[in-house]
Amino acid sequence: MQLNRFLYFADYVIYPLASAGLVAVSLLKTDPLRWEQAAIGFVCGLALWSLAEYVIHRFALHGPAFLAALHDVHHTDPRALVGSPLWLSLGSIFLGSLLPIWLAIGFATACAVTAGLMMGYIYFGLLHHVVHHHHIKRGTYLWRLKRRHALHHYGKTPCNFGVVTSLWDHVFGTFRPE
Template identity: 75%
Template sequence: MRLKTFLYFADFVFYPLASAALVAVALLLKQPPRWDEAAVGFACGLLLWSLAEYVIHRFALHGPAYLAALHDMHHADPRALVGSPLWLSLSSICLGSLLPVWLLVGFGSACTVTAGLMLGYIYFGALHHVIHHYRLKRGSYLWRLKRRHTRHHYGKTPCNFGVVTSIWDRVFGTYCPE
């Protein structure tokens, strides 16, 4: 959905702070995770985000009519400030990561996994913003991401649902070279 400028950029402040707060909470527990457990949890969160990005984009934003219509606003005007409001992304992250991981393996691990997922989410948001709003140096990493993502927006077949990585597109057969 189209967001006001302040609300669009609020994620870029909120999520890094929330991620740091989750790590701090995990470290302040009576039995905090060891540094290696925290690092593995954080890495799992990043990996989980990359898969969630692909699944959400492919099956939700290009799936049910209501969600697809909202996402079509982005395809119609890629430079518009279109995104998820903070209340929706935060509740989705809490219900989709923090709560289930907490129930499965404990609160400390849930904090580190969710912190990684949040930073993955904000990295995605930053990359997606940059590739739609900035002129990029030809041949650079960001330029190659933009080329791949442009194929998603303007290609003849639905492909390249991942912005941060093409791994899941390659795994699930939806990758199209630039």
């Protein structure tokens, strides 16, 4: 949904701080992780984000009509400041990552994985903002990403749902080359 400038950019302050806090908790809790376990958990969280991003974009934002209508604001005007308000993204991350992993594996692991997932979310937001708002030099990685994402926006068939990676588009058969 459309956000004001302050809320749109607040994610880029709140999430790195929250992510650092969760890493610290995972290392300092009563059942602390060793740093290499925390690092593995963090990387798993990054990977988990890439899949979550694909699933949310393909099956939620291009799924039920009321969610598709919200996402359509971005498709209609890609430069509008559209995103998820903090309460929605934080609540979803708590219910979709921290809580289930906490219950299944343990609190310290859940903190490390969720910290990685949060930074994956921020990395996605940053890339997506840059490809829509900045002039990008031809032939670079970002230029190829911009072309790939442009096919998602303007292609004839639904494709290229992933932004941080095209891996899941390849896996699920929705990849179209730029």
